[in-house]
Structures are given as structure tokens and as C-alpha cells.
Amino acid sequence: MAAPTATAALNASVFTPGDQMLLTVTYSDADTKPLTVTIVVTDAQGNSSAPVKVTAVIDPLTVTVSDNSGRTWTRVSDNGSVAVYRSVA
Amino acid sequence: MPRVTVQVRDAAGNTATAAADYSLGQPVLGGYYLSGGADPTADMAGGNFRSLTQYRSLADGYIFPGYNRPWLVNLGKAGVQMNMVLELKHYGAASQGTQSFAVDGVSYTVPAPTMTIQQRPGTTWPKAYGYGQVLKGQCDGLLARALSQYRTLGFGVNIQLASELDTDHEFGTTEDGKAYNWAESDARAVQAMNYILTWFKARTLPAGTTFSVGLGGFDRACFQRTHPESLMSRLDYLQWNAYATNASHTALSRFRRTKDWAVADLGPVALSRPVIIAEWGVRVAEIPNQAAWIATVPPAIAQLNAERGPRIVRTNYFNSGWGTLTPKATGLAALREAYAKRPYV
Numbered sequence: 001m002a003a004p005t006a007t008a009a010l011n012a013s014v015f016t017p018g019d020q021m022l023l024t025v026t027y028s029d030a031d032t033k034p035l036t037v038t039i040v041v042t043d044a045q046g047n048s049s050a051p052v053k054v055t056a057v058i059d060p061l062t063v064t065v066s067d068n069s070g071r072t073w074t075r076v077s078d079n080g081s082v083a084v085y086r087s088v089a
Numbered sequence: 090m091p092r093v094t095v096q097v098r099d100a101a102g103n104t105a106t107a108a109a110d111y112s113l114g115q116p117v118l119g120g121y122y123l124s125g126g127a128d129p130t131a132d133m134a135g136g137n138f139r140s141l142t143q144y145r146s147l148a149d150g151y152i153f154p155g156y157n158r159p160w161l162v163n164l165g166k167a168g169v170q171m172n173m174v175l176e177l178k179h180y181g182a183a184s185q186g187t188q189s190f191a192v193d194g195v196s197y198t199v200p201a202p203t204m205t206i207q208q209r210p211g212t213t214w215p216k217a218y219g220y221g222q223v224l225k226g227q228c229d230g231l232l233a234r235a236l237s238q239y240r241t242l243g244f245g246v247n248i249q250l251a252s253e254l255d256t257d258h259e260f261g262t263t264e265d266g267k268a269y270n271w272a273e274s275d276a277r278a279v280q281a282m283n284y285i286l287t288w289f290k291a292r293t294l295p296a297g298t299t300f301s302v303g304l305g306g307f308d309r310a311c312f313q314r315t316h317p318e319s320l321m322s323r324l325d326y327l328q329w330n331a332y333a334t335n336a337s338h339t340a341l342s343r344f345r346r347t348k349d350w351a352v353a354d355l356g357p358v359a360l361s362r363p364v365i366i367a368e369w370g371v372r373v374a375e376i377p378n379q380a381a382w383i384a385t386v387p388p389a390i391a392q393l394n395a396e397r398g399p400r401i402v403r404t405n406y407f408n409s410g411w412g413t414l415t416p417k418a419t420g421l422a423a424l425r426e427a428y429a430k431r432p433y434v
Contacts (some may be wrong), residue, residue, distance in 0.1 A: 006097040008107040016391065026096040055227055059100045069091035073134045075268065087093075087328045089113055 004029035004061055013088030023073060023085040025064065031059040035079075111258055119428030120405030122368065124413065125175045126159045132408070136425040137433060140403040144174045144252060144368045146201070147218065149181030149229040150190065153238035156181075170403060171246040172367050174303055175235065176255070177218040177281075178206060181399050190230065192237045193292065197230025200315075206382055208260040214304075217257070219264035220274075220281035232288050234296055245297020248289070249328060249367060250282050253305035254315050275314040278302075299325035301365060306330060306347035313354040321359040326398055329353060330368040332411050333382055340382065340389035344369070344401065352398040363402040370412020379414060381421035391432040 011022040019064045034057050051055060066084050069078040073085040092106045094251045120140025123129035129141065141164060145152040153173065154161035165171055179185055188200045195197070204219035218228050239246070251257065258274035269277060282302050289300070302320070304312055306329025316327070329347040333340070344366070352360065369386075371379045394400045406412060406424055414420025427433070 003103040004097045004099050004105040006095055006105040006107040008093065008095040008109045010093070010111050011107045012395060012397075013110070014112050014394075015425075016114050016394060018115065018393060019391075020432055022094055023095075023110070025095045025097075025107070027095075027105070029097075029099050031099065062098050064096045064098070065093060066096075066285065067091065071091070071093070078426045 002030040004032075009088040017089055019085045021071075021089050022076075023061055025065070025083045025085065026081065027061060027063060027083070028081055029059060031062055031063055032070070033043075033058045113402060114394070115402070116434050117394070117401060117432045119405040119433045120170070120172075120403055120425070121424070122405055122407045122409060124409030126155065126158075128158070129408075130160050130164065133164075133278040134419055136421075137148065137428040139168065140170045140172065140405055141355045142172045142174060142249075142405040142407070144176065144178045145235075146176050146178055146182070147228065147235060148179045148188070149336070150234070152235045153180075153236075153242050157207060165242060165246070171244075172249055172301075172365055172403065172405065173246045174249045174252050176252055177202075177204075177220075177223070177239070178252070179216040180219065188230070190234065192230065192233045195233070197233060199230045200227055203416075204262055204264040206262050210260070213314060214263075217262075220254045220277040221264050223281040225282050229288065231299045232285065236292060236294075237397050238291065240293075240295060242295065245295045247299040247301060247326060247365065249301045249303045249365070250285055251278070251302055252331065252367075254278050254303045255308045255311040258311065259308070271311065272314060275311055279317060279320055281321060283323070286320075290323070298426075300325040301328045303367065304329050304347075306350075309350045309354065312347060312350055316351070316355050316359050318356040321362065326365045326402075327359060327362045328365045330407075331366055331409075332368075332370050332372065333376055334372045334411060337419040338376070340385040341392060344386075344389055345393055348393060348398055360399050362399055364399050366401060366404040368407035368412065369404055370407040370410070372411045374415065379420050383420070383423040385425050387427050387430045387433060394432060397409065 006027040008026045008083045039052045039055045073087045076084045076086050090110050092110050093106050097105045117139035121129050121138050122142040186201050202216040202218045205214035206217045208214045258271045261270050262274040301323050303325050331343045367398045371382045406413050
């Protein structure tokens with residue numbers, strides 16, 4: 001099983017107290033695959049149901065953010081490969 | 090240093106970790122200068138004024154704290170950060186001749202200044218101690234006298250060498266009858282600044298001593314020439330001045346102009362240094378409502394500091410010349426209000 005990768009970047013390196021801080025996390029894993037399972041039920045006479053679709057993710061990733069100064073980071077967006085978190089300096 | 094750590098974990102427990110360090114800057118120091126180097130204590134009282142610019146000629150026998158300026162010591166001891174501009178330009182001394190004096194029991198004789206600067210056509214060109222004179226060691230006595238007085242102050246200051254090298258060199262300089270163009274003058278100044286830095290840094294300095302070189306910041310090529318990395322590695326701050334002298338000038342555009350040149354032209358050492366705005370001002374002739382313009386400064390500084398590049402850490406309003414507050418009470422009230430807001434608090 002492949003290991004995930006992650007990078008973290010802040011929108012600045014020095015903040016004035018009260019400034020908005022934005023953290024961009026870029027992450028991926030070669031094994032992570034979104035997939036769609038389509039189910040069709042067919043009886044012995046060959047009658048089929050309408051297809052039903054279910055989505056799933058193989059090897060989903062969880063992202064956790066911690067801050068050694070106790071600052072709380074709130075997720076603003078996450079599209080599965082780029083997540084943005086916000087805090088206040 | 091604060092650090093934010095990101096951990097990404099997959100279903101099997103494999104993890105990847107990434108981290109980003111950051112730091113919290115102190116509030117920007119709002120500062121002041123009062124015309125003639127006069128006592129600014131009353132103007133600053135009760136406001137969030139935490140920084141001050143002062144000008145002294147190395148020719149002057151009273152550099153620290155200055156002749157009859159006990160208030161400078163009081164302000165410094167109260168925590169006001171001093172930006173002391175020390176100039177080779179000759180003023181404040183009785184004559185332009187040779188000076189002989191003793192410093193801590195050592196006798197020095199310093200010859201008359203042999204350079205002219207600020208050679209604007211149609212004006213009288215001021216005298217200054219020459220860059221060649223500095224490099225020959227002829228001005229060591231002036232440095233020794235300044236240091237001896239500085240040691241009695243009781244606090245550390247930023248020593249800004251020269252007020253505005255670009256203004257000094259714009260029309261060339263002349264030393265010992267030899268003319269140097271702008272670029273040549275810049276190169277000679279960098280050598281002389283290096284000499285002065287070497288002289289000071291070889292001696293015991295009060296705790297908290299820092300250094301910068303002075304520029305108006307109005308000429309991009311000059312700004313680049315006077316900030317080589319070899320010099321910047323010995324300096325603690327970048328510095329430039331910002332004036333609004335046209336109705337179209339916004340605070341953001343005026344404070345940003347030199348910063349943008351610095352970011353584009355200077356090396357990583359220079360860009361690692363915070364910025365002192367030794368002078369900023371609004372010229373009332375073109376911008377009658379000085380107060381309204383001053384009110385736009387806090388957000389402009391906050392925006393610039395949120396962008397890439399060196400942070401502006403002190404801004405000292407120049408209540409003199411172009412920046413003269415008219416009427417004074419209205420301008421001062423606007424300054425107080427500005428310095429009571431982010432990023433000054």
C-alpha cells in the first residue's frame with residue numbers, strides 16, 4: 001500500500017496579530033481512488049432493474065491540522081487533493 | 090516559533106507529515122519627527138507614538154543626545170525607539186575648519202570637510218566629510234566622539250548612516266576637486282559606509298545597537314547600487330522615505346514604490362531585513378486634507394506587510410518641510426487616530 005504525501009504552505013511567514021492566516025494543504029496517495037459501483041438486479045427471466053449507483057473511495061485520506069501555539073485552524077474548503085484552513089494570528 | 094503541522098493518514102495507517110513555521114510580528118511602531126529637531130514630547134504625549142527620527146551631523150560636538158536635548162534621553166528611557174541619522178554632511182559646528190578635540194583622553198584632529206553633495210544647479214552645495222576622507226581614517230575622531238557620547242545614553246539606537254544618499258548624489262559629488270557622477274558617488278559611499286560599520290562593530294556598542302543606511306528611495310538604480318548583499322549582511326534594516334506630493338498619490342502607492350523595487354532588485358539578505366520609514370509626510374499644497382490621507386496609511390501598511398517581501402516595522406511622520414502638518418492640531422489628531430489602529434496596535 002502506497003504512503004500518502006502532503007505539503008503545507010502558509011500565505012505569509014510573519015503575521016501581525018489579528019491578521020487572517022491561510023494554510024493550504026496539498027495531499028495525495030497513489031492508492032486513493034474514487035469509484036462508482038453501479039448495481040443492476042436481473043432475475044431468472046432476464047428482467048433487469050433500473051441501475052443504482054453508489055460512490056465510494058478506496059483508501060480514503062484523513063487530514064488533521066495541529067498547531068503548537070494552540071491556534072485553532074478551521075477548514076474552509078477541501079476538494080480531495082487541496083484543502084484550505086483558516087486561523088487568526 | 091509557532092508551527093502548524095499537517096498529518097495525512099490513509100486507511101492502513103500510513104501517514105505523511107508536513108509543517109509550516111510562522112511568527113507573529115509586533116505591531117508596527119508609529120513614529121514622529123518635529124521640525125528643527127525640536128522637543129516632540131508634547132506632541133507625542135497620550136498618543137501611541139513609539140518611534141522617533143533624529144538628525145545629527147558627525148561634525149557636531151553634541152551628537153548624543155544632542156545639544157540641550159535631555160528630552161531625548163527621557164523618551165528613549167521610556168521605550169521610544171530612536172532612529173538616529175548620522176550624517177557626513179557638515180552642520181551644527183561653529184566653523185567648517187579643522188577640529189581638534191579629545192575623546193576619553195585621546196586627542197584627535199579632523200581636517201576640514203572636502204566633499205560637496207546635493208549639487209543641485211543654482212543652489213549652494215553643502216559641504217560634507219568626503220568618502221575618501223573616511224577611508225583614509227581622517228574622520229575616526231568624529232566616530233570616536235559619537236561613540237563616547239552614545240555610550241552614556243543608557244539605551245540602544247538604530248544608527249542610520251546618511252539621511253538620503255540619493256538626494257546627496259543626485260547631481261554628483263565633488264571631493265578634493267574631483268567630480269564623481271551619481272553612480273560613482275554611490276559606489277564610494279558604499280565603501281565609506283563599510284568603513285564606518287567596521288569601525289563601530291570593532292568596538293563595544295550599547296545593547297540593542299542596530300544599523301541602516303539612509304535613502305529617500307526615489308531612484309530605483311541608486312537604491313540597488315547602495316544595497317549590495319555584502320553591505321546588507323552588516324545592516325539590520327532597510328530604510329526609505331515616503332511622501333505624498335501629488336493629488337494622485339495614495340498611501341499604498343507611495344509606501345509600496347520602493348518596496349517593489351527592493352523585492353525585484355535586491356538579494357535575499359537585504360530582503361530579510363525589516364524596513365524603517367524614517368520619514369513620511371503629506372504635502373498640504375497638493376493634498377489639503379492631510380487628515381484624510383493619513384487615515385489611509387494604517388490599511389496601506391497592513392496590506393503591504395501581508396504581501397511578500399520585507400515588513401515595514403516603523404513609520405515616522407515628518408512634521409517638517411514637505412510633511413508640515415497644517416493646521417497642526419488637525420494633523421496631529423489624524424496621526425493619533427491612525428496610530429491607534431491596526432497594524433499599529
